[in-house]
Structures are given as structure tokens and as C-alpha cells.
Amino acid sequence: MPAPSEKPPEKTPEKKPSRIQIRNRKKIIDAALDVFSQHGFRGATLDQIAEAAGMSKPNLIYYFDGKEAIHVALLNALMTEWLDPLRELDAEGDPLEEILGYVRRKMEMSRQFPRESRLFAIEIIQGAPRMLPHLESDLKPLFDEKCALIAGWMNAGKLAPQDPQQLVMSIWALTQHFADFDTQVRVLVPDETAGWKAANAHVETIFRAILTPKG
Incomplete structure (x- = not known):
């Protein structure tokens, strides 16, 4: 006897980023633009980007997995x-x-x-x-x-x-x-x-x- 059909679980809606998160991502992207446009991908470092953004490196990594993720974005x-x-x-x-x-x-x-x-x-x-x-x-x-x-x-x-x-x-x-x-x-x-x-x-x-x- 076939098992009764089960209702598929509802997808949890993605949480929208807060205004602070949006602002911090923009700060990182803008700082990275300065660093990458001066040094290229190979010459740029996460430390340089974090310093230009005015935040700590661990805080930067909270928003992006690494240098390549920022560059690709x-x-x-x-x-x-x-x-x-x-x-x-x-x-x-x-x-x-x-x-x-x-x-x-x-x-x-x-x-x-x-x-x-x-x-x-x-x-x-x-x-x-x-x-x-x-x-x-x-x-x-x-x-x-x-x-x-x-x-x-x-x-x-x-x-x-x-x-x-x-x-x-x-x-x-x-x-x-x-x-x-x-x-x-x-x-x-x-x-x-x-x-x-x-x-x-x-x-x-x-x-x-x-x-x-x-x-």
C-alpha cells in the first residue's frame, strides 16, 4: 500500500540584511575598489582592505569569505x-x-x-x-x-x-x-x-x- 503523500517542508524565508550589514558591505566594497584598482588582485591583501574600510580583519571576514569573494562581487x-x-x-x-x-x-x-x-x-x-x-x-x-x-x-x-x-x-x-x-x-x-x-x-x-x- 503506497505511503500517504507528505507535504513538503516549507522553505524558511531568507532574512534580509540589516541597514548596518548593508552599510558595512558597501564600506568593504568601496575600500576594496581603492585597494584592487591600485594593487591588482595579486598585490592586494585583506589587511589592506580592512584598514581602508576602517574595520578589523575578522569583522571583514564576517561579510566576505575572503579576498576572492570580494573581488568577484x-x-x-x-x-x-x-x-x-x-x-x-x-x-x-x-x-x-x-x-x-x-x-x-x-x-x-x-x-x-x-x-x-x-x-x-x-x-x-x-x-x-x-x-x-x-x-x-x-x-x-x-x-x-x-x-x-x-x-x-x-x-x-x-x-x-x-x-x-x-x-x-x-x-x-x-x-x-x-x-x-x-x-x-x-x-x-x-x-x-x-x-x-x-x-x-x-x-x-x-x-x-x-x-x-x-x-
Whole structure:
């Protein structure tokens, strides 16, 4: 005789983190961003991160299992933020303005988030040991989708013909320079406000010139 069916046990709802826990995790992440963007993953230590966060190392480990857990949390958040401007390319928009809008968003990210850009650059230079799965599963499909969109605009004569892949990577290289080489830029152009205004105008002029259809 079959046993009577038993009601499956109810799942215990996950306890939401308190405001103090949320605040402390944010302090750790922000401190880690400073440390990792200066020293890279290999050069950074939990002691450095704890000191920068203003807390003890045991307290830090209460929130994160170790240095790699903090680094991965940072990179996951960074990948989402880094891809958002590319996702915003609109197939229904004016092609040239869509590309120039993307350039402006990337320049603004370099201005606001130089530490994040340097962290990303260091990870890639080191072979992307912790970010490679995200590059393959998140970045590559989005990159292919937007390159196909740009190629369609070019084939329709709405943009001057270029290699779409090289175009997107050139946008990355040029805009992220201002974040990754922030210290050098500040030495060469001490007037930050005027410097950013000139940089934005110059970069936009470059891409407008190469993408405006002839005639």
C-alpha cells in the first residue's frame, strides 16, 4: 500500500540584511575598489582592505569569505555597469546619434568611475582569471548583437562603412584612456573642467568625422 503523500517542508524565508550589514558591505566594497584598482588582485591583501574600510580583519571576514569573494562581487557589479551603455544602443534611433550617445556615456563613465575602469583593465591584463566566464556569457553575445546592428546601419548607408568590431573596440580604447591613465591626464591637463570639456568635444569630433556618410 503506497505511503500517504507528505507535504513538503516549507522553505524558511531568507532574512534580509540589516541597514548596518548593508552599510558595512558597501564600506568593504568601496575600500576594496581603492585597494584592487591600485594593487591588482595579486598585490592586494585583506589587511589592506580592512584598514581602508576602517574595520578589523575578522569583522571583514564576517561579510566576505575572503579576498576572492570580494573581488568577484566587485567584478560582477562592474560588468553590469560597464555593459549598460552598450545595451542602450537603440535600433530605432538615429544611427549616428546613437553611436555618439554611446561615446558620450563612455566618456562620462570614465570621468565618474576611474577606479572601476582601472580595476577592469588590471583584470583583463592579467588574463581575466575571474571575469572570463562573464566575458564569454555576457559581453560576447551583446558585442555580437550590437556589431550586427551597426553593420546593418552601415549597409543601409546610414553610417560610413567601417569594421563594426574595430569601431566598438576603438571607442573603448579612446574613452577608457581618460580613466585608466587618469594620473597622467591630470598632469598634462591640470584644468580638469576645461580638460574634460575639450576631451569630450575632441572624441565626439573624431567619431562624427569617420561615421558621417559621405555626400
